[in-house]
Amino acid sequence: MANNKKLITMPFSKENPIIVQVLGICSCLAVTVKLQPAVVMALSVTVVVMMSNLFISLLRNTIPPRIRIIVQLVVVALFVILVDQFLKAFAYDVSKQLSVYVGLIITNCIVMGRLEAFAMSNKPLPSLLDGLGNGLGYGIILVVVGFIRELFGFGTLWNMRVLPDSFYKAGYENNGLMVMPAMALILVGIIIWVHRNKNKDLIENE
């Protein structure tokens, strides 16, 4: 059981898909301009990683190694389309906000990465937990970056104004750079820097 717990907690810090494995950077730049799409994207990716991890793990002994990537892709695509369809039917506004990025979860390296590295060689329950941990580990970075970008780029959080008007009257201005994708990369870089400073064992020997 201790191992299972580790599967969920490790991706939050020492095995974080974004800041340690540096996967899923592309979507991290694209959907973190504001907090709300970042949260929904994080949840969608978590569901997709969990479910495809579970199913690939169940099928793992029947999948011929030579066509395993194709099989993985079909399973991932299945869940991505399901998530997309359900969002369209029951969370229409959010699905519109994320637009193409839901479909692009298919190409998110984290999903394929977990299938290859974990689900193909582990039992269903640990695979499910591994998916949950990695999805949330990915999500937490998305939310942090989305939080900073929305706060300083727009002065809002979850589309509600949080910086008082007096700030703006005193000469404060929203930072236009925060809105640009480049700033997400810089923020992720800063998070990696802080994280490694706290976890010296992650620093490579020269």
Next chain:
Amino acid sequence: MKSFSNRYMYIYSTVLVVVVAAILAIVSKVLSEPQNNNIRAEQMQMILQAANNKIDRAHAEQEYNKYITTELGVKANGEIVSRYTGGKLELGDVRPFFLNIKDECKKYKAGDADAVLPVFLYDKGDGEFIYVVPVRGIGLWDEIWGYVALKSDANTVENVVFDHAGETPGLGGNIKDDPSFPASFIGKTIFEGDDFVSVAVEKRAGKDEPHKVEALTGATLTSNGVSDMLKDGLEFYVPYFKSLKK
């Protein structure tokens, strides 16, 4: 490692793909009704919003049936070819609400004189109507669309509402997300005397220009897209609007 025969691989992949396809087909069938309802309710909500009726999505259909008393299908020469009023189709054979705006816009751009686009008449209750018309165009990444509502003089903008398929959130996406952008169109006019001039979206437009609004910061191409969309979209209705002014 276990080895698998080619035969096994063919059968395995075929079965997998067929199973996945079946699941998707069933889900798509089951969910198509709530999805279509969402799309229809959203369209009705947008039309009402354009006429300054800020109803929520859940009540849009009810409110729509109450206030949009007449739907017209008009041609580019101003001729009315279909009319839907009081829940009945009185003229023509397609309810204007269900016209495929995208296809009809394409037909119009290709020079087809048979293109038909809808006009929605919002009954203000004081004998005057607000005329709501759809517009469609291209933003930076993907399609943008919206509705323009004109006061009963068929000249002054009552309000506008925009939406987009994939503009950058926080930049071009602000045509929808930033309420001050559509609000800046209110009170602008689309005619100068008898000439159609539309409302242009420009940088440093100045607040008092009757036919210009300020562009969005950091979203020049989306702003240009909105500008072109309004010009092309409203141009179609010019003969119809002129017939109203008489």
